[in-house]
Amino acid sequence: MSVTYGKDNKTALQAKYDAQKIAFAPIMFQAALSLRNLGILELIKKKRNGITIEDIASELDLSVYGVKVLLEAGLSMELVTVEDDIYKITKTGWYIQCDELTRVNMDFTQDVNYEGMFTLEDSIKEGKPTGLKVFGEWPTVYEGLAHLPEKVKESWFAFDHYYSDYAFPEIMPLVFKNNPKQILDVGGNTGKFSIQCAKYNEEVKVTILDLPGQLNVARKNIEENGFSDRVDGHPINLLDHSNPFPKGADIIWMSQFLDCFSQEDILQLLTRSYNALDENGRVYILETYWDDQEFEASTYSLHATSLYFTNIANGCSQMYHTEDMLKLVEKAGLEVEETVQNIGVSHTLLICKKK
Incomplete structure (x- = not known):
């Protein structure tokens, strides 16, 4: 009995976007790991009303630049959201930070x-x-x-x-x-x-x-x-x-x-x-x-x-x-x-x- 796995029903635009995710996956993985290991995701998680880049940098004794580039990568990975310079954690960000698996x-x-x-x-x-x-x-x-x-x-x-x-x-x-x-x-x-x-x-x-x-x-x-x-x-x-x-x-x-x-x-x-x-x-x-x-x-x-x-x-x-x-x-x-x-x-x- 023949069984088919996989599907190919994306638009060309979505397929190209997903291809770029794969192209940069090793870099973005390291960014996600850094957001977790440096305590940035944990700090954002604790701040239910959100937190600014400057406050994150101050509390964790990191540079504003370092926090900024990681969080901007986090936006593309959908680990965080930002509105009026206030960052909040997403559901995916929560899993990166808190999920044991x-x-x-x-x-x-x-x-x-x-x-x-x-x-x-x-x-x-x-x-x-x-x-x-x-x-x-x-x-x-x-x-x-x-x-x-x-x-x-x-x-x-x-x-x-x-x-x-x-x-x-x-x-x-x-x-x-x-x-x-x-x-x-x-x-x-x-x-x-x-x-x-x-x-x-x-x-x-x-x-x-x-x-x-x-x-x-x-x-x-x-x-x-x-x-x-x-x-x-x-x-x-x-x-x-x-x-x-x-x-x-x-x-x-x-x-x-x-x-x-x-x-x-x-x-x-x-x-x-x-x-x-x-x-x-x-x-x-x-x-x-x-x-x-x-x-x-x-x-x-x-x-x-x-x-x-x-x-x-x-x-x-x-x-x-x-x-x-x-x-x-x-x-x-x-x-x-x-x-x-x-x-x-x-x-x-x-x-x-x-x-």
């Missing part, structure tokens, strides 16, 4: 992606994350994650956790509806999901599969939460497909994990999951698919995030279309038993069993 996305763009994205063309040509070299010489971001500059690491984890933190409370009843005793958390990262499971169910045991560096971070978090007796780690290079997954788990859990790999690697990871399952086991895949979003803003964000994978993360993965994943599930010998949509911010859960 927008803040997380902007920090991720600035701290993790911005400098590296200058080499996006090279990443496309070479199939490598060429932008990652601004931080270090690793083949993928995952090997270097524990060694990234602190601010970069903070923004990376804030981005990663924001989406999962909203999803995990909703997902727990689905995970434990059949009372699993053993869960394999593949790519468990800092151990957030495993800790949530241990808190939710007093009997379950969870094993995290991840790189040794990430397991060290996870173990620290597990110990701090007092779950070392029920949550452990299994060090593994997940891209070494000759290395089998441990058997015996009731659930093999993959959350925001498979989007970190190429389709070829996803097929191998799902095949290794298949081989580790018994007939009653299930594979749970929690992902954000760009075609399965309620809001255009979500699809836009996911398409942008795909380019992070291209340029910074690994050079070969993306936020996938649902059909891409379903084809790989089938090739691995699995079938989708249940689909649960609209979890958290933008997630879909696929519960899979052996055919």
Whole structure:
């Protein structure tokens, strides 16, 4: 069945205006970030009756010139309005200043992606994350994650956790509806999901599969939460497909994990999951698919995030279309038993069993 995405019904004038927005987008992004970080939007927000450029400059100890050029850019971005020299914040300006999702996305763009994205063309040509070299010489971001500059690491984890933190409370009843005793958390990262499971169910045991560096971070978090007796780690290079997954788990859990790999690697990871399952086991895949979003803003964000994978993360993965994943599930010998949509911010859960 053929499906069409996108539309082209703008006037020529609107299309040209939108093209200029794209042409100057990097500059205007920095202006919006400066308006936020320098406290200008926050100050305007607090002044319900508005405020002048001179008063902003005085209160924030900035030059009138600096405030002026930023606010004039803010007018074109529709972050502020001005009437009789009095500036007020708009709804869009409020979201830039106050919305947690927008803040997380902007920090991720600035701290993790911005400098590296200058080499996006090279990443496309070479199939490598060429932008990652601004931080270090690793083949993928995952090997270097524990060694990234602190601010970069903070923004990376804030981005990663924001989406999962909203999803995990909703997902727990689905995970434990059949009372699993053993869960394999593949790519468990800092151990957030495993800790949530241990808190939710007093009997379950969870094993995290991840790189040794990430397991060290996870173990620290597990110990701090007092779950070392029920949550452990299994060090593994997940891209070494000759290395089998441990058997015996009731659930093999993959959350925001498979989007970190190429389709070829996803097929191998799902095949290794298949081989580790018994007939009653299930594979749970929690992902954000760009075609399965309620809001255009979500699809836009996911398409942008795909380019992070291209340029910074690994050079070969993306936020996938649902059909891409379903084809790989089938090739691995699995079938989708249940689909649960609209979890958290933008997630879909696929519960899979052996055919």
